[in-house]
Amino acid sequence: MAINPKLLAGLASLVLLPAAGATLTPPKLRLPADVHPSRYRVDLRLNPGEDRFSGSVEIDLAVTQQTSVIWLHAKALQFVSVKLTSKDGEQAAIAQPAADDFIGITFDHVLATGNATLHLAYSGEISRNLTDGIFQQQQGGDWYVFTKFEPVTARRAFPCFDEPSFKVPWQLTLHVPEKLKAYSNTPVEEEHEEGNAGKVVRFQQTRPLPSYLVAFAVGPFDVVTTKPVGQNQVPSRIIVPRGRQSEAEYAASVTPDLIALLERYYGTPYPYQKLDQVVVPLTTAWGAMENAGLIAYGDFLLAPRKEDTELRQRGRANTMLHEMSHQWFGDLVTTSWWNDIWLNEAFASWIAAKLLDEAHPDWKIRTEQASRIGVLQLDSLTTARKIRQPIETPADIGNAFDGITYAKGSAVIGMFENYVTAPVFQQAIRLYLSQHAWGNARAEDLLLALDSVAGPGVGAAFSTFLNQGGFPLIHVKLDCGKPAPELQLSQERFLPAGSEGSTDAVWQVPICLTWQDAGGEHSQCKILAKAQDSVPLAGAKGCPAWVFSDRNAAGYYATTYDAKLFDDVASVGLPKLKAAERAAFLRGIELNFSMGKGDAATSLAAAQHFSHDPERVIVDQTVDIVASADRLVEPEIRPNYARFVRALYAVRAHELGWKPRPEEAEETRLSRFAIVPFVATEGEDAVLQSEAAELADAWLKDRGSLDEDIAGEVLAAAAVQGSKSYFDALVQAAKTTKVKPERDDIIDGLASFRDPAIEKSALQLFFESGIDARELTPILFGSNQKTRDAVWDFVRQNFDRLNTELPSARGIPFGSRLPLVTAGYCDDQHHDQVAAFFQDRIGSLPGLKRNLDNTLERIRLCTARAAALKPGLIEFLKRQPAE
Numbered sequence: 001m002a003i004n005p006k007l008l009a010g011l012a013s014l015v016l017l018p019a020a021g022a023t024l025t026p027p028k029l030r031l032p033a034d035v036h037p038s039r040y041r042v043d044l045r046l047n048p049g050e051d052r053f054s055g056s057v058e059i060d061l062a063v064t065q066q067t068s069v070i071w072l073h074a075k076a077l078q079f080v081s082v083k084l085t086s087k088d089g090e091q092a093a094i095a096q097p098a099a100d101d102f103i104g105i106t107f108d109h110v111l112a113t114g115n116a117t118l119h120l121a122y123s124g125e126i127s128r129n130l131t132d133g134i135f136q137q138q139q140g141g142d143w144y145v146f147t148k149f150e151p152v153t154a155r156r157a158f159p160c161f162d163e164p165s166f167k168v169p170w171q172l173t174l175h176v177p178e179k180l181k182a183y184s185n186t187p188v189e190e191e192h193e194e195g196n197a198g199k200v201v202r203f204q205q206t207r208p209l210p211s212y213l214v215a216f217a218v219g220p221f222d223v224v225t226t227k228p229v230g231q232n233q234v235p236s237r238i239i240v241p242r243g244r245q246s247e248a249e250y251a252a253s254v255t256p257d258l259i260a261l262l263e264r265y266y267g268t269p270y271p272y273q274k275l276d277q278v279v280v281p282l283t284t285a286w287g288a289m290e291n292a293g294l295i296a297y298g299d300f301l302l303a304p305r306k307e308d309t310e311l312r313q314r315g316r317a318n319t320m321l322h323e324m325s326h327q328w329f330g331d332l333v334t335t336s337w338w339n340d341i342w343l344n345e346a347f348a349s350w351i352a353a354k355l356l357d358e359a360h361p362d363w364k365i366r367t368e369q370a371s372r373i374g375v376l377q378l379d380s381l382t383t384a385r386k387i388r389q390p391i392e393t394p395a396d397i398g399n400a401f402d403g404i405t406y407a408k409g410s411a412v413i414g415m416f417e418n419y420v421t422a423p424v425f426q427q428a429i430r431l432y433l434s435q436h437a438w439g440n441a442r443a444e445d446l447l448l449a450l451d452s453v454a455g456p457g458v459g460a461a462f463s464t465f466l467n468q469g470g471f472p473l474i475h476v477k478l479d480c481g482k483p484a485p486e487l488q489l490s491q492e493r494f495l496p497a498g499s500e501g502s503t504d505a506v507w508q509v510p511i512c513l514t515w516q517d518a519g520g521e522h523s524q525c526k527i528l529a530k531a532q533d534s535v536p537l538a539g540a541k542g543c544p545a546w547v548f549s550d551r552n553a554a555g556y557y558a559t560t561y562d563a564k565l566f567d568d569v570a571s572v573g574l575p576k577l578k579a580a581e582r583a584a585f586l587r588g589i590e591l592n593f594s595m596g597k598g599d600a601a602t603s604l605a606a607a608q609h610f611s612h613d614p615e616r617v618i619v620d621q622t623v624d625i626v627a628s629a630d631r632l633v634e635p636e637i638r639p640n641y642a643r644f645v646r647a648l649y650a651v652r653a654h655e656l657g658w659k660p661r662p663e664e665a666e667e668t669r670l671s672r673f674a675i676v677p678f679v680a681t682e683g684e685d686a687v688l689q690s691e692a693a694e695l696a697d698a699w700l701k702d703r704g705s706l707d708e709d710i711a712g713e714v715l716a717a718a719a720v721q722g723s724k725s726y727f728d729a730l731v732q733a734a735k736t737t738k739v740k741p742e743r744d745d746i747i748d749g750l751a752s753f754r755d756p757a758i759e760k761s762a763l764q765l766f767f768e769s770g771i772d773a774r775e776l777t778p779i780l781f782g783s784n785q786k787t788r789d790a791v792w793d794f795v796r797q798n799f800d801r802l803n804t805e806l807p808s809a810r811g812i813p814f815g816s817r818l819p820l821v822t823a824g825y826c827d828d829q830h831h832d833q834v835a836a837f838f839q840d841r842i843g844s845l846p847g848l849k850r851n852l853d854n855t856l857e858r859i860r861l862c863t864a865r866a867a868a869l870k871p872g873l874i875e876f877l878k879r880q881p882a883e
């Protein structure tokens with residue numbers, strides 16, 4: 001039936017109709033609130049190997065305010081027909097693309113409020129280059145179609161309300177060639193042939209999902225069935241490219257155990273009807289994706305080589321647990337908007353590490369975590385994001401998936417868990433999940449749950465770490481002059497040497513202390529809420545022998561002790577501390593050194609002191625400290641530096657050698673990976689280098705000849721002095737090798753030459769070499785002092801081509817990442833050159849500004865660091881005894 005024209009005329013006076021042919025003004029960032037979906041029915045016709053697909057979607061929706069335009073997200077879709085049906089009958093509409101990401105569905109009248117269904121028929125592209133949105137890849141001659149939608153690329157597969165708060169049921173139907181298999185979030189409801197060698201696969205309707213968690217995969221897959229998973233014993237499969245079932249053995253065997261770990265923690269069963277895990281041969285800028293019921297992983301989920309290694313299994317288990325934990329944290333309860341993506345990502349990173357550490361203490365995950373300074377370095381920059389950075393432009397969404405969200409967020413969660421205790425924190429998580437199951441939540445909701453279980457004030461303290469950048473530097477002074485001993489604490493923002501930021505910031509820092517007096521070891525926790533405060537040491541018997549400020553190494557802060565206390569902690573306290581706590585202590589030294597603070601001699605002497613520690617992780621840290629001097633070492637002092645590296649590690653490196661010994665402990669095997677390549681390259685150890693060259697040649701002929709976890713390092717060490725003929729051999733191998741981890745190793749080798757002429761040849765591989773350019777990015781981003789100029793010249797000469805030919809990721813063009821190739825520069829001249837080159841491109845490349853600002857700050861800080869530390873470094877290295 002038709003609409004009553006009188007009614008229409010009345011409404012039109014209230015709401016402005018777009019003039020015919022007028023340009024629509026699309027939303028700037030978010031869709032308007034006047035229309036929201038309640039259900040989707042998606043019907044797609046796709047054939048892997050073909051570049052186009054066609055589809056239709058019906059969206060049940062509610063119009064809550066009168067409007068004549070319905071805004072949806074759509075990208076690179078061509079519309080064939082569009083109409084709306086409602087109780088008033090069928091209404092014609094026009095689909096008008098606006099900006100890059102939107103489609104305005106316009107009507108020649110004003111829509112009444114109420115329920116309606118929008119019907120859209122369209123076609124789109126199945127990309128061969130992107131690895132998000134809807135895309136396809138070839139393996140073993142077969143084409144496969146995959147999807148990966150988070151955060152903003154579902155709109156390439158169907159027009160939709162592509163924001164996480166629109167969480168509704170979806171029903172997918174796929175028309176595919178009869179001989180292929182198709183998977184989606186839910187089990188198949190019905191499948192039948194439809195002529196022309198095609199079939200229809202209709203999937204069950206999903207539970208409420210945001211668009212970014214919808215997924216499907218089509219191709220000649222093979223399937224490995226695992227044991228049923230979880231309390232509800234739901235079916236579970238690993239879905240692999242044809243012929244690769246045997247490589248999925250590890251993933252299949254651990255899946256039920258990992259789900260059991262999560263169910264025990266969450267206290268609620270796995271929420272979906274099945275668990276499939278599908279392998280995507282090539283992923284760029286993502287490793288895995290937590291699609292509800294259909295988790296996607298890169299090739300690393302599989303073990304293509306004869307002997308799988310424990311290190312690879314650890315990595316796999318960690319990623320699997322991360323993605324599986326999202327089935328609750330992210331999928332069952334979904335972040336309302338991208339400013340809270342940390343709720344998904346920080347939590348998943350934290351719980352994966354926590355549960356694996358409890359299940360496998362021998363993996364030393366906590367100690368490894370406590371030893372890492374990467375996120376602190378990042379967070380010390382004034383250009384770093386906050387965990388809850390407001391989303392002001394579409395590019396801010398893609399940029400939100402960074403180290404701050406994942407690693408800082410995870411560390412802050414761990415700090416508050418340590419403060420309120422693990423059982424209390426777990427209770428808060430369970431409460432939060434039960435309150436928001438199948439819906440959306442915001443940071444405030446988690447903090448409220450935490451307050452209601454742990455007591456008021458904890459949430460407020462937590463939010464001081466969410467809503468401001470940086471991290472506190474705590475000054476600790478022990479005062480035994482009073483009747484009872486007390487600690488004097490003060491805080492400021494940690495800033496690197498040369499930073500233009502302000503130290504003026506106050507967090508509510510949950511500090512947990514360990515200290516020792518005549519009565520033994522004690523611990524206590526306190527929230528330092530002011531710039532300065534004092535803490536009486538409860539029950540102290542006399543002046544403590546030492547006080548350590550980071551019990552369980554859970555703190556997300558740095559510490560400076562006053563001089564006497566530092567010496568006491570270092571000499572008396574450290575041997576009594578847990579390995580993770582010692583790692584955290586050493587991390588403080590490394591942080592200072594890498595950020596241009598303290599003095600070089602103290603830091604390098606500390607590295608020397610711990611370089612033979614029984615704890616492998618601590619020795620690895622000392623390697624990192626010494627390695628971080630590398631950027632400050634000028635050619636004339638390089639022989640002294642190499643000699644220092646050899647003095648610390650060469651004996652151990654030669655004991656270990658490049659090849660594993662029979663029956664050696666896993667820790668011994670792991671220590672090889674840090675020490676041997678370092679002595680070979682930075683230590684310029686001629687014996688290890690020539691061994692690497694021989695082993696690399698042998699490996700190119702026989703891939704079983706090396707421990708697969710060190711093959712990449714061997715190829716890279718061989719490249720340090722590598723000849724053009726070695727380079728050519730690697731190129732040849734890259735062209736013929738099919739196994740993904742071996743390809744990665746070869747590219748590590750190609751990215752490690754130090755001869756600028758060879759580097760130029762490596763860069764030419766990006767264009768027309770036949771090697772997939774998406775795999776070659778380590779050559780751009782992994783340059784060294786000797787090849788940096790060649791890379792920078794290449795980027796400047798080929799910027800437009802790189803930007804168009806390499807895929808965007810998370811809605812951000814490849815070119816926006818390119819400032820990062822210059823982050824290794826350490827002088828004013830290059831700073832200005834980089835700024836000038838990219839300045840003009842800021843307007844046209846979303847996300848570029850943040851990466852440029854960040855890179856320029858890093859160059860400035862390195863310059864300041866060099867000025868502060870170089871004289872002391874030179875003096876220290878010259879003082880080292882000759883061999």
Ligand SMILES: [Zn+2]
Binds near residue numbers: 290322323326348
């Ligand atoms: Zn994640």
